Amino acid sequence: MSDLAMDAPYRPAALDRAEQGLLGKPIDRYEGPLKVSGAAPYAYEQAPEGTAYMAVVTAAIGRGRVTGIDAAAAEAIPGVLTVIHGDPRMPAGEGNSRAMPAMGSDEVFHYGQGIALVVAETQEVAREAARRVTVHYDEQPGRFDATAVEVQQDHKLGFLPPVNRGDLEAALAQAEVVLDRTYTTPIHFPAALEPHATLAWWEGDQLLVRTSNQVIGGAKGTIATALGIDKSRVRVQAPYVGGGFGGKTGVGQEAIFAAIAAEAVGRPVKVALTRRQTAYMVHHRSPTTQRLRIGCDREGRISAIAHESVAYQNDDSAFLEPVPFGTLPLYAGEARRFRTDLARIDLPATGAVRAPGEAIGTFAVECAMDELAEQLGLDPIELRRRNEPTRDPTTGKRFSTRRLLDCYDEGARRFGWDKRETTPGSRREGEWLIGMGMAAALRGNFTVQAEAEVILGADGRATVKTDMTDIGTGTYTILAQTAGEMLGLPISAIDVVIGDTDLPPSAGSGGSFGAGSACAAAALACEDILTELGLRMNAATDDLRLKDGQVTAGARTTPLADLVRGSPIAAKGKTTPGKESQATSQASHGAQFAEVAVNAVTGEVRVRRMLGVFDIGRVLNEKTARNQIVGGMVWGLAYALTEDAVVDPRNGRFVNPDFGEYHVAVNADVPQIEAYFIEEIDDSANPVGAKGVGELGIAGSGAAVVNAIHNATGVRIYDMPVTLDKLLSSLPPV
């Protein structure tokens, strides 16, 4: 096995001399025909004959204890197989490889927590029986208003410790210009369109779980821990995942419940959460209060920057939104303070939702920069340019690659930034006020451990195997492209097998690290195959030329299939973080631009144009990468304008836990969006030089929209989303 720690920049030589021309190309998705024809199986589908249906009974109180459960009425319904509660293996919430929830507890941490399960012959019976289960509670007062609880500064939650560099208060006191603003962001649901679903069955003492999950390697361990069995007895599959967005990084209650239920009834059992249940049983993004303080001189050179926030979490969970994560390396400034304080509440768990930290942190810092530029009389891009650091301003580490200035320049040119009116509220077309805004985008890049196996088969076809998932991210396709590029094979000669923990372990899909790490592992495996092919060709590996299934060494050309006939070659690759990962500050970057129209009568906002230019390292597939980036930009648009999950502070229930009233963007909200890449292969990131894509598009895009709203109207709104009621009082009279 090729086992490469990123102790130094590394790029396989074979990638540089590759002739197949596959990697990076905008080829169609490998699994596309299966998806568009409805043949791709998601977790709940293509279940074995005899599969029973499960429904979850959820807590009707916001805080307290379950004192008794009366299942008689449910059990009396024909078709009900069993009602299960009080099993010590039942988790109270979501688990993951870093933290497990309370197990076998009678404690209710929040409304909508799963507390019992019903198994029945049909879905209709299971659902109705769940409604007939009577639960008795000892209800206790709950903390449902995050703004009314005590804020803890000395907590140990989250992966981002506070940063204090220099004397912030002194630097602010000395600064010629100081901006001090507080921003708020609401709860965001990940809201994957496929609800959390699991199919579980036992074969002897082996548990098989087909589940909608982003990180199945982690899920396998979490499930084993919850059930108190050895990991080797659990196999998790997720061949297709209907969107994750962070919400499927852990293992939800329903997955463990399904395994327990399948054991109890001796049959396969499947469950899908109802849409309203997903609001409670799946974690959401914490609402935040973010205070931004920036001090600078009259030329805009920042001397002090502070990004201090409050996020919340319940008593059963360990995550904390890393709000300033994207701000840490963004701008220069000697005195720096970054911290996120904790409010403990009795609401469903908060957790990682697409671009944790950056998605909302960049909203605050990028709106603040826009306002600061206005105060200084500077173009917003010029202010950013003056504060572009040459090393990571927080850690002092060198940047691996950073093309942010080029993103600004190319974005401004393509968008027509020079046509922006510098005086807010001065461009009107009929009822509509028109404005432009921009923002920087930044998402930290992670190097993580991943393995893949590549088998060059006797028929000359290659198969890539890893337990990665494809949650819409293009994993199938880019793995095929990587192997095809390395081995000189057309895409039609590659098979990709993923989404099964029996395959070599990957990092899974999360944190935008999946593509780079999995493709890197595959490329390393291919390097070993090339070494073996060199031996078989009796040539130096570096002298091999591979294209369209032919291997050429010097004057000799041989079909690849002839070299492996009767003797396939299998190789594994593994990539891990190393000294270079530690020594460098790594991120994807971009510049976001938006043009909005604000209705002068109603305050309705329509985004007319969005454009972004992004630096994501190597582009693995231009088509899928662009689609993902654009999708992220749309998330930013919806965060800016509509997405807002509201808690009823009287009881801890969501007011709008469905798609009817939690407004994700619809097609009509979204204009044609342009996204471009400035490609610089980042050899410090991983062996394929690719950095994260999936989360970058959200970073800054909401701020660009909100800054454009200011440019259109002269109004600054500090709490997301900018719904029309917040603009109304500042609009011109009718």
Place this chain on the structure above:
Amino acid sequence: MKTFNYERVASPEAAVAAGGRFIAGGTNLLDLMKLGVETPERLVDISRLDLNTIEEKDGGFLVGALVPNSDLAADPRVIANYPVLSRALLAGASGQLRNKATTGGNLLQRTRCYFFYDTHAACNKRVPGSGCDALGGFNRIHAILGASEQCIATHPGDMPVAMRALDAAVVTLRPDGDRRRIPLADFYRLPGDTPHIETVLESGELITHIALPALPPGARQLYRKVRDRASYAFALVSVAGVIAVENGTITHAALAFGGLAHQPWRDPAVEAALIGQPPIEAAFDAAATALLKDARGHGDNDFKIPLARRVLIAALRDLTGEPA
């Protein structure tokens, strides 16, 4: 979902005799049944009755109760005579839902109040006497006109708002075989102490048709809907307007509003402020003042008061200004 008896009927007479809850498009009823908000014992399927035509009658039109929203919106006669109705229909829901939802059913669409949908919440409309969690709770989408201490829910529809401005009437068949014609003005009830009773329909009474009268010649029509996203969202405020101006004087004015009240809202005082006046800002302002004189916000929905004012004035300007 709680189980129920199901019967498909072959005639309106059989329908009213069957004694159960009518289901046609089902897009609202099944939504609520899945949540346990509605728990009918018996469903009477009227979807295949022959009530899906649009006929000219008395200079106006008679629309079958089962005409789908899509078909009504796209009907050339409706487009030609009642563009406000087409526009209102097209502003509602989605293409798929409009293909299924019927004219009669859409009149009976129930509120989208969050607390009506949440079976753990207090709601006098869902469970009479249980209270109202919207009062003192999050009430951004709630009523500013005609509400009561028992209920501040709004009617969520778009089509009924246009029909209200068009002076439409509901034609029904009763279990005793009688037919009656109910002007839309009398069809909906205000919440008062009985928010669970939303219309004057009696038990077992079936809507068979909706009558649309002829309009004054030269009347201009408009439907404007304000919502939180560009499509597929309920109205925060909407206005349906029908205005005729002759020789510089407003001669006909019909203005109905969605998103403001428990029913499609129409106030004679608004129209009185306009009729006989020239179409000038002072008249528009007076109309808006008349509309909102008794308006009351409940906190989160306070913005609807200035919003309704602005939307009405802009609508009147569009209805009386130079055609675009």
Place this chain on the structure above:
Amino acid sequence: MRFTINGSKREADPDIRASLLDLLREEFRLTGTKKGCDHGQCGACTVLVNGRRINACLTLAVMHQEDDIVTIEGLGSADNLHPMQAAFVRHDGYQCGYCTPGQICSAVGMLDEVAKGWPSHVSDDLSSPVLDEAEISERMSGNLCRCSAYPTIVDAIREVHDA
């Protein structure tokens, strides 16, 4: 009960409470039609019933006796794609794929509505709408795509319409 599903006569005896969506997915195992919300708020369950696009989640199976139902599986298969399916692949009109069958069925039904001259909310002239990007977006707004591949969905539909 009898149905015509994707051109074949099929029989079933569904639970009285079963939606058309659950009949398709659980009884007939036509799992290409997806359940995203089960309340008519996402469009993932869009199928064509007697030629019209509807949400299969908000209609009872028992109400569809003798109806002609076309699901994504009836439009084309992985090795014999319908032009709309092929266009979605070509334009990358999806990511995770979960909303995709509903998007495609909806698009096919929508283009039929356009051919009939049906207007939309954004039509300037209700009598003769012209299908531009804004029209496609409005008419497709009953199909949520949380991955937000809306621009490429519009591209795919536009190509099929213009062909």
